[in-house]
Amino acid sequence: MILSIEEISISSREKKIVDNVSLSIRNGEWYALVGQSGSGKSLLSQAIGQMLSPNLQVEGKILFKDKDLMSLSSKQMRTIRGRKLSYIFQDYQGSFTPFRTIGQHFEEYQRAHGILDRETRKTNSISALDSVGLDEDLYNRYPFQLSGGQLQRVSIALALLLSPDLLIADEITTALDSVSGHRILELLAKRQKETGCAILFITHDWRHVKRYATRLAVMKEGQIVESGGKHRILDHPQHEYTKQLIQAAPKLGRGLASGLQEAGTI
Amino acid sequence: MKGLSVRLEKKKKYRWQGVLALICVFFVFAVAIYTFFYLRHDPTLTNLNGRLQGVSLQHPLGTDQLGRDVLTRLLLGGQQTIGYSLMALSVALLIGIPFGLIAGFKRGLIDRIFMRIADGFLAFPDTIVAIVLSGILGPGIGNLVLAIVMVKWVSYARLVRSTVLSESQKDYVLIALTNGLSMSKIMKRHLFPHIVGHVLVLASLDLGKIILLISAFSYIGLGTQPPNPEWGAMLNDSRPYFQSRPELMIYPGLAIVAVVLLTNMLGDYLRDRFDVKKEVQQ
Numbered sequence: 001m002i003l004s005i006e007e008i009s010i011s012s013r014e015k016k017i018v019d020n021v022s023l024s025i026r027n028g029e030w031y032a033l034v035g036q037s038g039s040g041k042s043l044l045s046q047a048i049g050q051m052l053s054p055n056l057q058v059e060g061k062i063l064f065k066d067k068d069l070m071s072l073s074s075k076q077m078r079t080i081r082g083r084k085l086s087y088i089f090q091d092y093q094g095s096f097t098p099f100r101t102i103g104q105h106f107e108e109y110q111r112a113h114g115i116l117d118r119e120t121r122k123t124n125s126i127s128a129l130d131s132v133g134l135d136e137d138l139y140n141r142y143p144f145q146l147s148g149g150q151l152q153r154v155s156i157a158l159a160l161l162l163s164p165d166l167l168i169a170d171e172i173t174t175a176l177d178s179v180s181g182h183r184i185l186e187l188l189a190k191r192q193k194e195t196g197c198a199i200l201f202i203t204h205d206w207r208h209v210k211r212y213a214t215r216l217a218v219m220k221e222g223q224i225v226e227s228g229g230k231h232r233i234l235d236h237p238q239h240e241y242t243k244q245l246i247q248a249a250p251k252l253g254r255g256l257a258s259g260l261q262e263a264g265t266i
Numbered sequence: 267m268k269g270l271s272v273r274l275e276k277k278k279k280y281r282w283q284g285v286l287a288l289i290c291v292f293f294v295f296a297v298a299i300y301t302f303f304y305l306r307h308d309p310t311l312t313n314l315n316g317r318l319q320g321v322s323l324q325h326p327l328g329t330d331q332l333g334r335d336v337l338t339r340l341l342l343g344g345q346q347t348i349g350y351s352l353m354a355l356s357v358a359l360l361i362g363i364p365f366g367l368i369a370g371f372k373r374g375l376i377d378r379i380f381m382r383i384a385d386g387f388l389a390f391p392d393t394i395v396a397i398v399l400s401g402i403l404g405p406g407i408g409n410l411v412l413a414i415v416m417v418k419w420v421s422y423a424r425l426v427r428s429t430v431l432s433e434s435q436k437d438y439v440l441i442a443l444t445n446g447l448s449m450s451k452i453m454k455r456h457l458f459p460h461i462v463g464h465v466l467v468l469a470s471l472d473l474g475k476i477i478l479l480i481s482a483f484s485y486i487g488l489g490t491q492p493p494n495p496e497w498g499a500m501l502n503d504s505r506p507y508f509q510s511r512p513e514l515m516i517y518p519g520l521a522i523v524a525v526v527l528l529t530n531m532l533g534d535y536l537r538d539r540f541d542v543k544k545e546v547q548q
Contacts, residue, residue: 051443051444080446086444089440097442099460108445113446
């Protein structure tokens with residue numbers, strides 16, 4: 001177990017947003033967390049890195065490599081964030097500070113984790129860019145000069161730079177077109193094989209779950225309604241909500257490769 | 267601050283303006299400072315035998331109605347006007363920026379309290395505050411500066427707060443946090459440059475307004491007190507002699523126009539300069 005969340009509840013002053021959720025992620029697996037918008041998936045993922053705003057109350061236990069993250073000081077937490085645990089978000093445009101170049105992002109990130117040699121930092125960055133199929137020219141570009149797909153690739157490179165044990169990918173393809181999204185996921189899967197990190201993959205797209213996940217959990221209104229192996233859930237969904245979700249998802253196999261029916265066939 | 271802005275190679279169109287404004291503003295400052303150390307004439311020395319003289323070698327711009335050297339008074343007046351404006355501006359910045367930063371970062375109750383205080387100050391227009399203050403404390407440049415500070419700091423506090431609020435919502439702050447950066451580093455490297463850009467632009471535009479305000483109040487006698495030279499006061503002093511010696515009003519008037527125009531040009535230039543995105547795309 002790389003991460004086990006035990007009975008986590010997140011509540012604001014008015015109401016409970018995440019209610020008594022437990023889940024565990026094994027080493028090197030692709031764990032999908034599925035649910036509609038507003039079900040509390042993102043909050044849960046941010047609670048792992050303790051990045052929620054202070055007006056949200058978190059209760060429960062988050063064991064990351066057998067250490068309870070809730071009991072760590074903010075300084076200890078900082079050494080875990082980025083080094084052992086990293087994030088990729090949906091909004092690729094907002095993920096980069098607009099007035100700093102891609103290279104400056106890489107620089108700062110490595111300096112914050114104690115890599116002091118300038119040459120090492122530079123070679124690390126270039127090889128990270130290379131590993132996601134990007135040219136080293138991008139090093140001196142500004143974020144807005146890159147396309148969405150390129151930016152999301154840079155996010156992956158940045159997130160995997162210090163070989164974390166767990167990568168949290170929060171709807172990373174939602175803002176991309178389906179071709180770029182597909183490429184990004186293929187790349188992520190390839191990088192996962194190479195680095196062996198576990199991925200907590202937050203999504204609402206069943207096609208991605210079918211293709212990549214090893215295990216998954218379905219979330220509804222702050223609670224996990226069902227969890228288990230991919231095939232068990234996809235083939236024999238127990239909960240009514242899961243059945244509905246699977247039925248609502250676009251079918252693969254028939255129609256176009258994108259999962260959509262060809263016009264006029266229905 | 268290396269990462270603040272990019273080179274201005276593709277922005278030739280506005281570049282000369284900004285450079286010109288910068289040079290002129292520095293020139294004006296240099297002259298104002300220089301006057302401080304070197305004065306050919308006593309600016310307050312009256313010489314009733316030499317009133318209202320024309321241009322001469324000894325008095326390059328002539329003398330005024332009390333026989334004082336106009337050039338000396340003009341330069342010293344510039345020093346006063348610009349100096350007090352800068353003082354008012356920097357005090358407003360010193361109060362406004364930390365106020366806005368704290369409100370923006372702490373949010374919640376502190377934010378609400380701070381902003382209601384700011385709103386309270388904002389309720390008074392600057393002219394009213396200045397007049398009321400000089401009514402209570404007596405006319406004088408010090409009270410005028412106080413009045414300007416009281417009104418101007420609010421806009422900086424609000425600007426800084428809103429910038430901090432909107433920027434800290436963005437994912438890059440979250441990403442910086444997930445990358446293991448400390449909050450103070452994020453503030454310094456990712457948020458502060460945003461704030462500096464906005465604040466500098468507003469400040470340079472405000473400088474012109476403050477200069478105008480100080481001159482205007484000195485003109486009606488609520489600012490600098492005679493015999494100290496000040497552009498607005500000089501305008502007022504030479505009003506009775508407008509028909510015979512109009513240049514006595516034209517000199518300080520032109521000086522005010524020039525300096526205000528320059529600070530505005532500087533503000534425009536800074537605004538373009540801090541807009542990294544627009545710059546690279548062009």
